[in-house]
Amino acid sequence: MSRPEDLLPPDLFYNDTESRKYTTSSRIKSIQASMTHRALELLDLKEPSFILDAGCGSGLSGEILSSIPDVEGGPHTWVGMDISSSMLAQALQRDVEGDMMFADMGQGVPFRPGTFDAAISISAIQWLCNADSSDVSPEGRLKRFFDSLYASLRRGGRAVCQFYPKNPQQRAMISNAAIKAGFGAGILEDDPETKNVKLYLVLTVGGGDITGTVGGMQDVDVQDARRRGEKQKRGWEFDAHNRKGSKAWIQRKKGQMEGKGKVVKANSKYTGRKRRIVF
Amino acid sequence: MKLLTLNFLTCARKTCKATAASFPLHCREVELEQVEMDPNPLFIKNMLPRLDWKAMKGLTQELGLPQLPNEAPSEEELQGADGEPTQVLNDLHTLLMETSVVSGKLVCGNCEYEYPVKDGIASFLLPSHMV
Numbered sequence: 062m063s064r065p066e067d068l069l070p071p072d073l074f075y076n077d078t079e080s081r082k083y084t085t086s087s088r089i090k091s092i093q094a095s096m097t098h099r100a101l102e103l104l105d106l107k108e109p110s111f112i113l114d115a116g117c118g119s120g121l122s123g124e125i126l127s128s129i130p131d132v133e134g135g136p137h138t139w140v141g142m143d144i145s146s147s148m149l150a151q152a153l154q155r156d157v158e159g160d161m162m163f164a165d166m167g168q169g170v171p172f173r174p175g176t177f178d179a180a181i182s183i184s185a186i187q188w189l190c191n192a193d194s195s196d197v198s199p200e201g202r203l204k205r206f207f208d209s210l211y212a213s214l215r216r217g218g219r220a221v222c223q224f225y226p227k228n229p230q231q232r233a234m235i236s237n238a239a240i241k242a243g244f245g246a247g248i249l250e251d252d253p254e255t256k257n258v259k260l261y262l263v264l265t266v267g268g269g270d271i272t273g274t275v276g277g278m279q280d281v282d283v284q285d286a287r288r289r290g291e292k293q294k295r296g297w298e299f300d301a302h303n304r305k306g307s308k309a310w311i312q313r314k315k316g317q318m319e320g321k322g323k324v325v326k327a328n329s330k331y332t333g334r335k336r337r338i339v340f
Numbered sequence: 341m342k343l344l345t346l347n348f349l350t351c352a353r354k355t356c357k358a359t360a361a362s363f364p365l366h367c368r369e370v371e372l373e374q375v376e377m378d379p380n381p382l383f384i385k386n387m388l389p390r391l392d393w394k395a396m397k398g399l400t401q402e403l404g405l406p407q408l409p410n411e412a413p414s415e416e417e418l419q420g421a422d423g424e425p426t427q428v429l430n431d432l433h434t435l436l437m438e439t440s441v442v443s444g445k446l447v448c449g450n451c452e453y454e455y456p457v458k459d460g461i462a463s464f465l466l467p468s469h470m471v
Contacts, residue, residue: 109383111390131382138383138437140345142464149461158377160345160440164352164464168471171352171464173363175390196468215390 064227070193075118075145084119084151093183096259097122100181100221103249103263107134110178113213115166115206115222116185117141118148120157126181127158140177142166144188167202169209176213180220186262187224190231203235207242211266220244220264232260239264308333341462344387344436347396351448352455352464354471361449364395367402370444370457379433381425385418387436405435 065074075083083089100122109131114123120141129135139159143149149161164171167189189206190199210220226232232248239246244264251259303309311333319325349365356362393412400408418429446455446462453470456463 108386109380111383111387136378136380138344138380144465153459153461160341161461162341162464163461165466168352168464168466169354171350172348173350173392176348178386194468 064225066187066191066225066227070191071188072144072146075148077147077150080119080145080147080151083148084121084155090121093121094125096183096223097125097181099251099259100183100223100261101125101129103221103261104179104181104219106137106179109135110137111176112137112139113170113172113177113180113210114139114141114159115170115180115182115210116188117143117152117159117161118145118185119151120155120159120161122181122183123152123157123159124155139181142170166206167197169205170213171209172213174212175215178215178218180210180214180218180222182220182222182224184223184225186222186235187226187231190227190234199234200238203238204241207239207244210264211242211244214266216267218266220262220266222262222264224260224262226260236262341441341457341460342437343396343399343439343441346399346441346446347391347436349446349462351450351453352466353448353451353453356448356450359450362451364392364399364449365446365455366449367399367441368445368447368454370403371442372403373440373442373460374434374438375440377433377437379425379430380437381418381429381433384429384432384436385415388412388415388418388432391436400435405439 068074112126114120114126117123117139123139123141126135126137126139129137140162141152141159142162142164144163144165146163149163152161166185186203186206189202192199192202214220224235226235236246236248239262244266246265247263249261249263251261303313312328315325315328315332346365346367349363350356351362351365353362391412393408397408397410400406413428413432418426418432420426440460441457441462442460444457446457447453448455453466
């Protein structure tokens with residue numbers, strides 16, 4: 062399947078026809094709705110909050126944010142930003158409740174520090190990996206976006222960005238940019254190894270352990286890259302114990318030689334011991 | 341664009357970030373609109389500590405809206421003894437949530453760049469040489 066990201070820049074790709082198609086397609090609507098609900102679940106908002114919707118498009122996800130009933134902590138108030146004027150025109154026609162801005166995420170989020178309780182972004186941030194003119198780079202745009210997003214969220218705030226990376230490199234580039242900006246970051250993968258795989262980049266501002274955000278959820282396996290690093294470290298320590306000349310190393314080598322059919326001296330309590338210093 | 345949002349917007353230029361004058365943005369030739377909305381007392385209560393009251397007061401002066409008190413109302417003033425929303429809360433709701441800018445210009449106090457607002461949508465797209 063072709064990726065729209067490979068065809069045109071977002072402001073040109075989502076022209077009037079594409080925007081109308083996107084907004085009226087019931088399939089896209091239902092996918093968007095389910096992803097927004099999943100993102101909200103990850104944000105875990107208890108009270109009516111002020112939310113940034115980066116890449117709001119025609120306000121499909123915003124609509125859901127303002128329709129959350131008060132028993133579930135809603136309704137939320139949101140501000141959306143998008144680079145496609147046709148998408149925003151669609152949103153105006155549909156008369157959504159949130160405020161919208163015509164802006165490029167790659168130029169930063171123009172809000173003062175600590176503005177938002179949370180941020181949400183559905184199928185948008187992979188567009189930041191495109192550089193459409195020679196004076197910008199994907200890394201620069203990602204840095205600008207995540208740095209300003211980090212600043213605009215209040216302490217303890219969360220951001221959930223669902224995105225479609227083109228390849229593992231792009232996925233790493235996006236998550237590394239978020240980590241560099243200061244976020245605690247994790248990626249939640251829904252339906253892994255299927256065609257419908259959905260990636261959610263979950264970001265916290267000064268909120269401690271990221272794995273806590275999925276603590277209450279069912280059917281979520283936590284794969285902690287940091288913990289893997291720890292295991293690797295332990296492995297390395299084990300290697301140090303097993304270094305050349307140590308008792309374990311000698312015994313391993315003797316075993317190997319025995320396996321090859323060589324004549325090897327039997328192991329005893331003196332094997333691999335240092336000799337007593339005579340003088 | 342709600343006046344609430346306006347209380348958080350700053351100039352998008354990198355060079356303006358460090359200067360205090362990039363917030364608040366000043367309104368020029370703006371047209372206002374009142375949109376009915378359901379009141380959300382809890383939300384207002386949550387947002388109150390985050391509001392920049394001085395900027396809010398300056399904004400109402402610029403727009404020719406009724407004067408605000410010098411100090412931001414406290415949390416207790418929002419709710420009456422019987423748990424009913426007070427007049428203060430209703431006024432805040434009308435000002436922050438229901439009053440919105442339909443068209444005009446938002447001007448940065450530092451670089452004088454004008455961000456146009458059309459149909460309630462502000463354009464913060466900068467030409468690449470100004471980013």
